Amino acid sequence: MRGKMSKEIRMAMRKDAVIMLLKTVERGFTREGLKETPDRVARMYEEIFAGYDMNPEEILGKVFVKDPHQELVLMKDIPFYSTCEHHLTPFFGKVHIAYIPKGKIVGISKLIRLVECYSRRLQIQERMTSQLADTIDDILAPLGVAVIVSAEHMCITLRGVRKPGVVTRTAALRGVFFDDIRARSEFYNLLGGKDDSHSSRL
Numbered sequence: 001m002r003g004k005m006s007k008e009i010r011m012a013m014r015k016d017a018v019i020m021l022l023k024t025v026e027r028g029f030t031r032e033g034l035k036e037t038p039d040r041v042a043r044m045y046e047e048i049f050a051g052y053d054m055n056p057e058e059i060l061g062k063v064f065v066k067d068p069h070q071e072l073v074l075m076k077d078i079p080f081y082s083t084c085e086h087h088l089t090p091f092f093g094k095v096h097i098a099y100i101p102k103g104k105i106v107g108i109s110k111l112i113r114l115v116e117c118y119s120r121r122l123q124i125q126e127r128m129t130s131q132l133a134d135t136i137d138d139i140l141a142p143l144g145v146a147v148i149v150s151a152e153h154m155c156i157t158l159r160g161v162r163k164p165g166v167v168t169r170t171a172a173l174r175g176v177f178f179d180d181i182r183a184r185s186e187f188y189n190l191l192g193g194k195d196d197s198h199s200s201r202l
């Protein structure tokens with residue numbers, strides 16, 4: 001969690017840190033183009049780490065609807081941008097969420113907000129995938145939930161092995177999607193792909 005640090009202190013510390021970092025990269029830090037950079041980066045961090053101020057229980061808790069619907073609900077291609085906690089570089093892609101409700105249904109916008117809540121943090125893809133599945137599992141208590149994340153990592157594209165276009169897929173399956181091969185097949189059929197994900201129950 002972000003803790004109780006005031007916004008003023010947080011912004012000031014970030015600016016100082018960016019100044020120090022820039023000094024290690026380029027000596028002429030005083031040049032015009034870099035003048036506003038520490039401030040811009042400090043403000044950008046507010047945005048890309050806004051997920052710490054979002055509460056998953058609030059997001060999914062408010063809109064319970066009792067519904068007899070017991071068929072699979074699939075939300076495909078939710079875009080997300082996150083930050084790799086190992087390199088502080090972006091990773092981004094799509095999230096697919098499916099669940100089979102047991103009386104509790106949420107609006108589609110709530111699932112999008114939930115993805116924002118967990119992606120706008122320091123993350124690793126596997127953990128984000130599990131957190132999404134576990135939160136939906138805990139709060140909606142569905143018959144099953146499946147989350148697939150496909151992402152490109154800038155830390156793989158920009159540095160290290162430098163392989164653009166490599167897509168990492170992670171999956172977290174709970175309830176019937178974990179136990180029942182038919183439910184899982186239905187999900188993968190609807191997604192239009194086969195089950196080639198690295199499955200995790202972290």
Ligand SMILES: [Zn+2]
Pocket residue numbers: 084085086087088089153155156
């Ligand atoms: Zn990384």
